[in-house]
Amino acid sequence: MCKFYNLLYRLLPVRRxxxxxxxxxxxxxxxxxxxxxxxxxxxxxxxxxxxPHKSDSLLWPGVRSRMDKICxxxxxxxxxxxxxxxxxxxxxxxxxxxxxxxGLNQLVFHPPEHFGPAADGQHSRVxxxxxxxxxxxxxxxxxxTSQRSYILFLETDKNGG
Amino acid sequence: xxxxxxxxxxxxxxxxxxxxxxxxxxxxxxxxxxxxxxxAEEALDATQEALLQVYTHLDRFDQSRNFRTWLxxxxxxxxxxxxRGKKTWRKAMTExxxxxxxxxxxEESFPTFDEDGPVHQALSHLRTKERTALVLRVxxxxxxxxxxxxxxxxxxxxxVHVFNAKRKLKKQLGEIAHV
Numbered sequence: 001m002c003k004f005y006n007l008l009y010r011l012l013p014v015r016r017x018x019x020x021x022x023x024x025x026x027x028x029x030x031x032x033x034x035x036x037x038x039x040x041x042x043x044x045x046x047x048x049x050x051x052p053h054k055s056d057s058l059l060w061p062g063v064r065s066r067m068d069k070i071c072x073x074x075x076x077x078x079x080x081x082x083x084x085x086x087x088x089x090x091x092x093x094x095x096x097x098x099x100x101x102x103g104l105n106q107l108v109f110h111p112p113e114h115f116g117p118a119a120d121g122q123h124s125r126v127x128x129x130x131x132x133x134x135x136x137x138x139x140x141x142x143x144x145t146s147q148r149s150y151i152l153f154l155e156t157d158k159n160g161g
Numbered sequence: 162x163x164x165x166x167x168x169x170x171x172x173x174x175x176x177x178x179x180x181x182x183x184x185x186x187x188x189x190x191x192x193x194x195x196x197x198x199x200x201a202e203e204a205l206d207a208t209q210e211a212l213l214q215v216y217t218h219l220d221r222f223d224q225s226r227n228f229r230t231w232l233x234x235x236x237x238x239x240x241x242x243x244x245r246g247k248k249t250w251r252k253a254m255t256e257x258x259x260x261x262x263x264x265x266x267x268e269e270s271f272p273t274f275d276e277d278g279p280v281h282q283a284l285s286h287l288r289t290k291e292r293t294a295l296v297l298r299v300x301x302x303x304x305x306x307x308x309x310x311x312x313x314x315x316x317x318x319x320x321v322h323v324f325n326a327k328r329k330l331k332k333q334l335g336e337i338a339h340v
Contacts, residue, residue, distance in 0.1 A: 042330060043299045049280035050192040050300045053201050059191065060183045062209045063216075067176055070217055 002032055164228040171219055179216055186229065189301035190236050196296040197240040197289055199281065207243050211236035230310040237293065237311055244289070283333035287326050290314075294322035295330070 005025040009018050026033045131138045131154050139155040162181060170178035190211075194204035215235055222231060284292050290312055297303045297311065298319075305316040305323075312319065 038331065039327070042327060042334075045280050045334075046296065046299045046330075049278055049284075050195065050296060052188050053191065053195070055201055055205055056187060056191050059187050059205060059208060059212075060180050062205070063183055063212045064176070064180065066209065066213055067179070067216060070213065 002029060005029075005032075165224050168219060168222065168224065168228065171216070182228075182232075183212055186232060189297075189303075190233065192296055192300045193233065193293060194236060194240050196284065196292045197237070198243060199285060203243060204240075207239045208236055211239040214239070227307070227310070230307050233297075233311045234313070241289070279334060280330075283330050286333050287329050291322045291326035291329070294319050295326035298323050 002025075005021060008021055012018050012021060026036050131140050133154060133156045136156070141153040141155065143151045143153065145151065164182065164185075167178050167181050171182075190208050191201075191204055194208045195201055198204050198207060211232075215232055222228065287295070293312060294308050297308045298305070303311075305319040308319045309316045312322075314322075
């Protein structure tokens, strides 16, 4: 039933009707009435708990005495800082983008030497035109270790084919 | 006198005009600060600092905006800074304690929530944003939109904060009453 009234309250656009619907419901529904009373009691407790404190009157004298130490600069003399504001998240995003570009640049244009197969780009250091075993051409593999030394593998059949 | 008119007077050098603003929002500002910091003296100090900060930056205030929410959001940030400062201080003091110096000193100087009464006790179990939203809604009677602007969150989030705060407060007050 409470849900029905809640729906009715949301559907009816006029505030006066809404108030009437709520009042009528609260006067009849003991649960909602109790909740409303509890809510009002809670609000009252809060207001009382945050009632003005005796020390509150010291606020303005305290501010006033410290204001004298401040040299107030008028608006015409101030540099328009507002236009230079750049939120922190933008700095962070710009930094990340820069790091990404630098990383990408490093990977594409200056890859680590032990990165990838050694076959490409090693011709200036290792040059093998052919290798023969028992007078027949053998398959040749060059492997570069992480210590930048080269291991040469020659592959042939048992029969020398 | 409207806030913007008072600000104009302040900008023209009338320092006493700022008192109108201070006294206008004094109760609500201090209530908010007390709800965050849980200590009347600290709340007073933090609010004073915030008001001075607002005064020094008054010329940067965009007068098409709501002054009240600007003032409250600065005070809110100041109070949060205080909490952070307290935490750092506590950490440092805990380290000192472990080495055997100044035992229990910080406990006395920086209580977590020392306002009297069951409501304050119950409030200490709430999250800072929930406490602030509740006090601004109930005590200061601000709209969800205004509170959202102060706490830098949406209206719906404010409603959720207030709802959760009331639910928790009811529960805590019930538990306190049964003890």
